[in-house]
Amino acid sequence: MNRKNIIYLILIFGTLIFINACYYDKADLLYPTSAIATCDTSGVISYSQRVVPILQSQCYGCHSATGGSGNINMSNYANDKVIGLNGKLYGSISHSKGYFAMPQGGNMMSSCDQAVINKWITSGCLNN
Ligand code: HEC
CATH class of the missing domain: 1.20.5 (Single alpha-helices involved in coiled-coils or other helix-helix interfaces)
Incomplete structure (x- = not known):
């Protein structure tokens, strides 16, 4: 050659x-x-079926008791509604400026989990 x-x-x-x-x-x-197909945010997001399991696996470890980290106990609806409506829940999981990035020291929540929680919040944090 x-x-x-x-x-x-x-x-x-x-x-x-x-x-x-x-x-x-x-x-x-x-x-x-x-x-996108694997992330279903259609319809009404159920707090108990969709939101709680995400928080349980990624947040309860540090936030499930009174006096928990940041003084936030996320293991009950009333408290989750408060941080949902005051912007701290979505601000922390989306790592927005001015909020503590959560889960602390861990991997950022998947974009699908963030979208599910965001929809629950923007729908008024229903107890469903
Ligand atoms: C490894 C422990 C740990 C995990 C897991 C964790 N957090 Fe936190 N979180 C903290 C600590 C510690 C603070 C107190 C603030 C600080 O000192 O950084 C805090 C504070 C907060 C605050 C309050 C911030 C404020 O403005 O008062 C929110 C809201 C929050 N966390 C949400 C979450 C959410 C949502 C998750 C799950 C995605 C989560 N955290 C997972 C440790 C954790």
Whole structure:
């Protein structure tokens, strides 16, 4: 094989690898529904069935007793409604400026969990 052919081969393989990399980088843009389809925020969000399990797994560890962290006991509806309506619940889970980022020292809540809680709040923090 002469030099020219080798250079052509390198160019062809290089282009193939480049195209492939672009395809995988953009897979989430090409198929956006796969991520959205698993997050159901339609209809009325149930406090007991949707919100409590999220808070239980990610917040109760530090906030489930009187005098808990930040003096917030999140294991009852009345208290959750207070922080829901005063903006602290969504402010903390969305890591908004001016709020304590929660869960403290842990991974940010998934965008789906945030959306579920946000919808519960904007629907008036129902006890359902
Ligand atoms: C590892 C322990 C820990 C976990 C888990 C945790 N928090 Fe906190 N949280 C704290 C501490 C400690 C404070 C007190 C503020 C501070 O010292 O940073 C606090 C304070 C707060 C406050 C009050 C902030 C204020 O303005 O008074 C809110 C609201 C809050 N947390 C919400 C949450 C939510 C929602 C979750 C679950 C997504 C959560 N926290 C998970 C430790 C935790």
